[in-house]
Amino acid sequence: MNRPEILRWLREGRPSDLKTLWSRADAARRKNVGDAVHLRGLVEISNHCVRSCAYCGINRAHRGITRYRMTAHEVLACARQAVGLGYGTVVLQAGEDPGLRRAAVADLVRRIKKDTGLAVTLSLGERDDGDLVAWKQAGADRYLLRFETSNPDLYARIHPSLPGRPSDRFALLRRLRALGYEVGSGVMIGIPGQTYESLADDIETFARLDLDMIGVGPYLPHPATPLGRGGLPLLPAREQVPNTELMTYKVVALARLVAPESNIPATTALATLNRTHGRELGLSRGANVVMPNLTPPRYRVLYEIYPGKACVQETATQCGFCLKERIHRLGRHVGAGPGSRRRSASALPA
Numbered sequence: 001m002n003r004p005e006i007l008r009w010l011r012e013g014r015p016s017d018l019k020t021l022w023s024r025a026d027a028a029r030r031k032n033v034g035d036a037v038h039l040r041g042l043v044e045i046s047n048h049c050v051r052s053c054a055y056c057g058i059n060r061a062h063r064g065i066t067r068y069r070m071t072a073h074e075v076l077a078c079a080r081q082a083v084g085l086g087y088g089t090v091v092l093q094a095g096e097d098p099g100l101r102r103a104a105v106a107d108l109v110r111r112i113k114k115d116t117g118l119a120v121t122l123s124l125g126e127r128d129d130g131d132l133v134a135w136k137q138a139g140a141d142r143y144l145l146r147f148e149t150s151n152p153d154l155y156a157r158i159h160p161s162l163p164g165r166p167s168d169r170f171a172l173l174r175r176l177r178a179l180g181y182e183v184g185s186g187v188m189i190g191i192p193g194q195t196y197e198s199l200a201d202d203i204e205t206f207a208r209l210d211l212d213m214i215g216v217g218p219y220l221p222h223p224a225t226p227l228g229r230g231g232l233p234l235l236p237a238r239e240q241v242p243n244t245e246l247m248t249y250k251v252v253a254l255a256r257l258v259a260p261e262s263n264i265p266a267t268t269a270l271a272t273l274n275r276t277h278g279r280e281l282g283l284s285r286g287a288n289v290v291m292p293n294l295t296p297p298r299y300r301v302l303y304e305i306y307p308g309k310a311c312v313q314e315t316a317t318q319c320g321f322c323l324k325e326r327i328h329r330l331g332r333h334v335g336a337g338p339g340s341r342r343r344s345a346s347a348l349p350a
């Protein structure tokens with residue numbers, strides 16, 4: 001898939017033509033990763049954050065929310081629940097929280113691995129090299145860090161950097177790969193100021209980085225954030241990528257076509273835009289993963305990165321059953337085991 005083709009699909013509006021994109025993405029998904037849908041149990045372990053990302057509802061400047069950090073005991077209980085529900089992976093996600101100390105996280109990873117044997121994915125932001133090394137040694141398998149947009153100016157406008165700590169997520173992604181993590185990244189779709197050209201760059205970047213996991217979702221304005229309050233102007237309609245459900249499916253489908261072997265979730269942000277069919281349509285247009293929420297309900301409501309997040313009122317068990325039911329109705333099955341990225345022999349690096 002070359003760049004003009006990517007751009008053409010991003011701008012395509014005719015449902016009959018888009019059917020071709022959906023069926024190409026679905027065929028590539030089936031051929032490369034099969035009919036299994038892997039379940040990754042998401043535990044939002046802390047909503048403390050030192051960053052001021054202009055779009056994110058748990059950024060440090062948002063004073064109106066109660067902050068929490070789960071205990072190791074609570075996180076372990078969630079991991080055991082993941083085993084009971086048949087998930088192969090637990091994802092530990094948080095704001096960028098220095099209160100999640102290197103040794104404590106390493107210990108937690110070791111205990112989860114020992115007690116449950118689950119694959120462990122970390123999504124804890126831009127952390128020190130020593131942290132990433134220690135957590136890999138403790139047994140962490142994967143790391144998620146979205147680059148959010150490949151346009152450096154737009155990136156800088158929505159990610160005020162910490163004094164003395166320039167942010168280079170591409171360098172971090174390379175480092176994570178060198179350390180032996182399976183590496184995931186992705187972008188938000190429809191950020192004010194995001195052009196079609198820059199979204200095409202993002203999609204080409206997925207392929208260039210040879211990502212193991214690609215997570216994309218619509219940008220959803222949070223009224224308590226600078227961006228949600230209108231901090232950046234929208235571009236003229238011809239240029240501005242809309243933060244719609246349709247645009248999200250296009251990016252899921254194109255991600256599958258440029259990175260056929262990667263694991264791609266139908267994200268909660270997508271389910272937030274279309275609660276009844278969002279995940280199913282994502283799974284039918286390139287995705288092969290879903291991330292049921294395991295966070296205890298009393299914390300779940302406090303992890304409000306955007307408003308109206310799907311599944312905030314449900315329990316872990318309800319989401320587990322709901323998703324399995326949805327997967328079966330699609331004629332697919334729940335993947336067994338960790339569901340790591342498989343590389344075909346021809347795709348192995350020389």
Ligand code: 5AD
Nearest residue numbers: 055056146188218219220222305306
């Ligand atoms: N709308 C959509 N996605 C968001 N994220 C954070 N805030 C928002 C928002 N307002 C996404 C970012 C981040 C991931 C964990 O959640 O892409 O990497």
Ligand code: FES
Nearest residue numbers: 311314319322323
């Ligand atoms: Fe949470 Fe369906 S996945 S209610």
